[in-house]
Amino acid sequence: MPDPADRRIAVVMTTFDRCAGVLATLPRLLALPERPEVVVVDDASPDATAQQVARHFPQVRLVRAPRNLGSAARNLGVAAVDAPYVAFADDDSWWEPGALRRAADVLDAHPNVGLLAAAIDVGVDGGREDPTNALLAASPLVRTDLPGPEVLGFVACGAVVRREAFLAVGGFAERMHIGGEEELLALDLRSAGWRSVHVAGVRARHAPDATGERPGRRRRTTRNRLWTAWLRRPAGSALRVTGETLVHAARDPAARAGVVEAVRDLPRVLGERSPVLPDVEADLRRVARAERSSSTP
Incomplete structure (x- = not known):
């Protein structure tokens, strides 16, 4: 018998014009023992991403953005679910088995935490740590009532948010599109009284395209x-x-x-x-x- 679905947490993946990546990554998310609800937000892709997701993964909720929103496309996915916690994924990132349950447990235990920043392993087989891990772990903002160092920045594909907090501050700002959009959200969460923390025991995996940085x-x-x-x-x-x-x-x-x-x-x-x-x-x-x-x- 498979593990019962953990209804506390959902996964929102956003994608733009990378159909092959979505089709390769979705099986990893659907195989997680937490069996989270998975939402794919197609960010007005010009390719056949939406059609292929609908065809091959009918169990996934598909949301189509009306135009290319960049990071703000995640807002549509968060609004579409009922789970109190939402983990983000890109079309080239996923979560380690058990990570989402640990994240939900942390958020259950710390109602003042609005965002959990996980540690990220880079590569399909997790060959190396993302350099951001060390920066987050070295944050000097340490409080005894928090489950890890407080941070004022994060990497979106390694973040789990409290849905209530995320929606209350408006989510990701559309003006930012993609590229360093996280800092503004982190500051808005903190200004609204929510804490963002790094928990190294919660891990995500990121396997970026070997072709390197996207244009622009x-x-x-x-x-x-x-x-x-x-x-x-x-x-x-x-x-x-x-x-x-x-x-x-x-x-x-x-x-x-x-x-x-x-x-x-x-x-x-x-x-x-x-x-x-x-x-x-x-x-x-x-x-x-x-x-x-x-x-x-």
Whole structure:
């Protein structure tokens, strides 16, 4: 007899124009012992992703985005489920057996936690750890009432969210699309009183395409770093982030394109500006200092 389905948690996968990846990854999610509900959000793919998922995986709930939403497509998947917790997956990522049950247990035990950032193993066989694991584990924001170090950033394909918290803050911002979109959500969760924590015992697997970075990724990451700073950081910190970004962009054409794109929308961004409270800004500075210290030889 298979294990009973764990109705506490669902998985939301988003995909755009990568049909082969979706068809290869879905069996891994459907084979998990937790037997979670799996939702695929097709982000207006021009290929046959939606048709192929419907044909080969009728047990999966398929949601079709009305247009290409990027990271905000995940919002549609979260809204479509009833489970209190939602784990994210990309079309090239999945979860280790038992990880979702452990995540749900942690969230059950800590009602103030809005997001759990897992450890991520890279490669089909998990040959190496994602470098982000060390950054998350080294966070200086340690509290005795939390199940792991508090973090103010995460990797979306290794995150489990409390559905209530995620929807209350609006999920992923559509303006960010893809590329460094996580920081704004992490700050909004913290500003709303929710905690995000890293739990190394919960593990996801990521097997990115060997062809490397998708076109436009660095441009969008640069743009989103600036937008996040301008939207949520106090003036002094926003100016410091802007200066650091301009120095980097001076030697990176893709980053320069991101700066131009960010500046183009600056008036509207400033109209939406809502800086974090001083305690959140203080923690951001603590994390930045710790990261600089760890990278110093």
